[in-house]
Structure formats: structure tokens, C-alpha cells
């Protein structure tokens with residue numbers, strides 16, 4: 001069972017079911033996470049910065065490739081609504097998409 005850790009949110013640890021789920025669905029099962037377009041790949045508000053385990057996510061989707069070309073998605077970032085989890089991942093919430101009612105560490 002993969003584990004997802006949110007490093008800058010008190011290192012919150014989420015244990016996943018043993019099947020492919022979107023990273024966003026896993027995150028939302030344990031905390032609030034911005035996702036303005038409703039997980040349709042049409043914004044970048046759901047992005048997460050991957051610290052460990054980039055290889056434990058499915059390959060980038062077409063929307064992610066397009067945002068990367070527009071420099072709206074860094075090499076170490078993924079749209080959490082597009083990436084499916086296949087192994088352990090550690091990520092952090094980028095400053096620009098942090099929610100005001102949650103307390104993040106640096």
C-alpha cells in the first residue's frame with residue numbers, strides 16, 4: 001500500500017488503497033487541497049511539488065505537458081488530479097496554492 005506524505009503540512013501521512021487513485025483524491029481524503037477546475041486538467045491550482053517518488057506516479061498527461069511548455073508547471077511539479085499513485089510519494093504544497101485556513105511549514 002503506497003503512502004503519500006505532505007512534507008509542509010505537518011508531514012501528514014496518508015495510506016492509500018492498493019489500487020491506482022489520483023493523487024488529488026488521496027490528498028482530499030485527508031485534507032483540503034485546492035482544485036479550482038474540478039479535476040479536469042484545466043487549471044494548475046491542484047499542483048504539488050514532488051520531493052520524492054516522481055517515478056511512483058503515472059506519466060504526465062497532455063494537459064500537464066501543455067502547462068509545462070507554458071512554464072506554468074515546473075519539472076518537479078505535477079497536477080495532482082492527473083497523476084495516479086503507484087508507489088510512495090512525498091510532496092509539498094507550493095506557496096501560490098496554499099489555502100489560508102491551513103498552517104504550512106516552510
Ligand code: FES
Pocket residue numbers: 034035036037038039040041042043044045046047079080081082
Ligand atoms: S484541479 Fe484543475 S488541473 Fe487539477
